[in-house]
Amino acid sequence: MTILSPGRPLDSLTSSPRVGPLGRLARVTFRRRGRTVLAWLAALVIAVLLSMTMGGDFKADYSAPGSDSKEAQTLLEDRFPSQAGDTVDVVVRADGGVQDQQQAIEDLLADLGSVAHVEAVSDPFQDPAGISQDGTTALAHVRLDVENPVDMPREDSEQMLEIADDASSDGFQVGLGGQTIVQAEQGEIGSEGLGLAAAAIILLIMFGSLVAAGLPIVMAVAGLAVSSTLTTVVISFVDAPDWSTSLATMMGIGIGIDYALLMVTRFREWRAAGLDTEAATVATLDTAGRSVMVAGTTVVISMLGLFAMGLSFMRGAAVVTILGVLIVMLASVTLFPALLGYLGKHVDRLRLPVGRGHTVVVAEGGHVEPSAAWLGWSRVVERHRIVAAVVGVAILLALALPFLDVRFGFPDAGNNREETSSRQAYDTLADGFGAGMNGPLLLVAEVPDGTSAGALDQISAAVAETSGVAAVAPPTLNPEGDTAVVTVVPTTGPQDAETVDLVNTLRDDVLPRATDGTGVTVHVGGVTATSIDSSDNIAKRLPLLIGGVVLLSMLLLVASFRSIAVAVKAAVMNLLSVAAAYGVVALVLQGGWAGQLIGIDTPTPLPAFVPVLMFAVLFGLSMDYEVFLVARMREVWLRTRNNEQAILGGLAGTGRVITAAAAIMVAVFAAFVPSPDVVLKVIGVGMAAAIFIDATVVRLLLVPAVMHLLGRANWWMPASLGRVLPELHVEGHPEDHLPARAV
Structure with missing residues (x-):
């Protein structure tokens, strides 16, 4: 057993090693490293141009295909567009009673109504359900002209939050609720930067060399730059949730660095065993490179499994993530050997006083111990x-x-x-109107021609008598008169098991009996019902x-x-x-x-x-x-x-x-x-x-x-x-x- 220094030649090497496709590709990109790097730069430029001309927007439908809530949502979008747009809840609590603050509330609603994308604002003083029984809480609805919360510009949502904050004072609390507001409050935290910084520190500790630690980072960032830019093109063809890009980015960074880490380690071993830079690069891709390809393929197979769920947002997230994984795999077998062509001889240079190098021990025959x-x-x-x-x-x-x-x-x-x-609005609404106001159910009824005028009232009365129902709003018909919406407020919150039981009771018992012989078909929808159906469908x-x-x-x-x-x-x-x-x-x-x-x-x-x-x-x-x-x-x-x-x-x-x-x-x-x-x-x-x-x-x-x-x-x-x-x-x-x- 002997100890060799990196790069020390041996007096006898195998004459003609068998080299697989990855090894041959590594030799080509190593020798033509300049062209390879330029090709990756060109790919990035093309991706940017495609993104500028064909980029789409994130959107996701979390409803379960073929479910009752999906039917309700489709009816609203097709026949009742005024009910399909996204809304912002305005919840005002006045210690002395909202009637004494009517002018202040009306001024607040007028200011919110002037924000871009606001289509209408309800008046709580004209709505029988707009003021709580104790008179301290008022609820108004700001209807937007966007159906999906992600379509609402963040700056407009932030303007609404500023208006609410300016209007709040001691004894007069204003809270805004709704998914649009939640998204505006979440903001950005730079998770990608945090992940890269942590990875860089770990690599420095492991390798103790800026060059060795930098190679995985450079490769991962290059793959990420291309894949993240192409993501905006992909989402113009498939629906994908906004969080899918964060997942794909983290996956790209993680596996990109991991794969390069494995190959840098193997490259250093081959160098220590006596191979020159080119031969060590070919050997690395011909051994560790194969492991990378198999490992990446298993990740792709796992993500393809999401297609079996039959959910559009799952398919979109899978496509975006698979794109990132495939580009990282491509970078591993093309860009990485090209970078070794420039930096391979210097892989242990620029050592830092962190970590510690370990002496490579080579056994008889050249195997690294x-x-x-x-x-x-x-x-x-x-x-x-x-x-x-x-x-x-x-x-x-x-x-x-x-x-x-x-x-x-x-x-x-x-x-x-x-x-x-949004949390303050949620808590205030629950205190003033009951927990169910945070998750009302929407009954969407298909009303055929010739339906008696009392049929909808009969249905509403049956629902109101159901255990677990706190209130039922009067039916609202669309202009054509073929679709009606009835808002049902449960006694329990949207996350309570009792609310799930109520939805099932309405669908299986109450509504079938109430609509028997009327010709009316009623679907139970709304965010709460959609959540229930989605969970059941996924299970x-x-x-x-x-x-x-x-x-x-x-x-x-x-x-x-x-x-x-x-x-x-x-x-x-x-x-x-x-x-x-x-x-x-x-x-x-x-x-x-x-x-x-x-x-x-x-x-x-x-x-x-x-x-x-x-x-x-x-x-x-x-x-x-x-x-x-x-x-x-x-x-x-x-x-x-x-x-x-x-x-x-x-x-x-x-x-x-x-x-x-x-x-x-x-x-x-x-x-x-x-x-x-x-x-x-x-x-x-x-x-x-x-x-x-x-x-x-x-x-x-x-x-x-x-x-x-x-x-x-x-x-x-x-x-x-x-x-x-x-x-x-x-x-x-x-x-x-x-x-x-x-x-």
């Missing part, structure tokens, strides 16, 4: 394999337990920060997502590693990892000590689409670390045919990379946590927790322990299946690139 510390950990897991497996499973199950008590639903203004206008489709993603990923792993056990083990471990992350999310949503750490101080429901999205993303990312780890194990297995040595060498050889990659991904997703948007905050917590759990408990403890228990069965596959599946050689042919002997 893993560090002593990670080799020691590998042997600890080997000696205590049963204990490690039991402890690992116990930790994951304990973390998953809180998910059994999770409440599904959509967070509303009642879960916002107390200092926000029904979730098995399709899980089954499809798991099966496709297992097939890819079987083809990659020629092993049934590796694929099954990876699927089970990843499911346990995701379940543990769900448990962490459920714990913080309870609003206790864990929730208060991240700014959630009230019990908050979990939107049903969040665990679906988390599953798709986390299953793909978990497979990334599985591929990194098992590819190195298989490399040793093919060289030695010794299972114990393969597991020890694989874990010790990738432990440092997986730990650093996970730390980067945790930091990137943790940048979501400061967001005032509860959904983004929850996604950040769940993703960060899952990556941490997966990279520590699963990859560095549970996976090697189970593989030690399975023994040589880890590498078994039926001969008949082996003949059918393609041979991917995900580990490459490292022996062909290694020196013939070390000196």
Whole structure:
């Protein structure tokens, strides 16, 4: 065993290494690095031009296709456009009574009416339901000419908030509610910048060199610049929610840096083994590059699973994220080797007094030996394999337990920060009019010709007599007289289980009886009903997502590693990892000590689409670390045919990379946590927790322990299946690139 310095030539190298497609591509881009960099700059310019000429706007429909609430929404948009536009609730509380402040309230409403995109403002003094019974609270509605809150310019919403703030004083409180106001209050927090800064620090600690740490950052930023610019073009063809760009950005930064981190580490090893810069670049892409392609493909497969949900906003989020992943993969195999052409010789230059370089030990034949510390950990897991497996499973199950008590639903203004206008409006409205005023139901009735005048009154009376109904507004007909809207105020809030029961009772019992023989068809809609239908719809489709993603990923792993056990083990471990992350999310949503750490101080429901999205993303990312780890194990297995040595060498050889990659991904997703948007905050917590759990408990403890228990069965596959599946050689042919002997 000998120690070599980076770049030191060996006296004898293999004469003609087998080089795969990625290696050949790396050689081309390395030699034509100038053209490659210019091509990426040209791609960015083209993306910018396309964005300027074809860019679209974010929009999302969270309703469930074919549901009762969707039918109600469609009817409103087609026949009752005056009821379909977005609204802002104006809630005024006057300690001395609103009647004494009538002039001040009318002046306030006049000022709000002068804001752009305001179509009409209701008068609470002319509305029987506009003033609370105790006379201290008034409610007015500002109707906008935009149907989707994202279409409302932020500056106009902020102007409305300024008007409300200026009008407020001691004893006279004004709050504005509605999704338009919530979006204006959320603002921007620069999560991407926080994630990049954290990643840079971790890379510096790991490599101790500005050049080595800078390569992953440059590659990730280049891919992000192109993908984020093209996103505006993509959303002109598909509907995507505004948060999808944040998710895609974080994914692009995280996996881009992780993939480059793996390749920089392998490049330095090849240089230490004696290869020159070009040969080391080719060898890196021919080995680690294959792992990157398989890992990226598993992420794409996982995101494709979102199409099985049948929801337009899920498809849009998947397309935007997949675009980012594919461009990062392209940058990994083209731009990265080109950058090595410029910086490869200087990869260890500009060292900083942080972190510490580690001496690379090369064994006979040129194989890089893993560090002593990670080799020691590998042997600890080997000696205590049963204990490690039991402890690992116990930790994951304990973390998953809180998910059994999770409440599904959509967070509303009642879960916002107390200092926000939307939260104040929510609380004031609940105190003055009852909790149900924050989530009224909209009954949308199709009224055929010849319907008796009393039919709608009969329906309203039946609804009013239903348990759980606080008030029913008189029916409002559209100008054509073929559609009516009835507003129903429940006695309970939009997140209460009693409200769900009321919606089901109206649909299954009250409305069918009340409309029998009238010819009238009534649909229950509104935000609350839409939330209920969406949660039910997603719950029904979730098995399709899980089954499809798991099966496709297992097939890819079987083809990659020629092993049934590796694929099954990876699927089970990843499911346990995701379940543990769900448990962490459920714990913080309870609003206790864990929730208060991240700014959630009230019990908050979990939107049903969040665990679906988390599953798709986390299953793909978990497979990334599985591929990194098992590819190195298989490399040793093919060289030695010794299972114990393969597991020890694989874990010790990738432990440092997986730990650093996970730390980067945790930091990137943790940048979501400061967001005032509860959904983004929850996604950040769940993703960060899952990556941490997966990279520590699963990859560095549970996976090697189970593989030690399975023994040589880890590498078994039926001969008949082996003949059918393609041979991917995900580990490459490292022996062909290694020196013939070390000196």
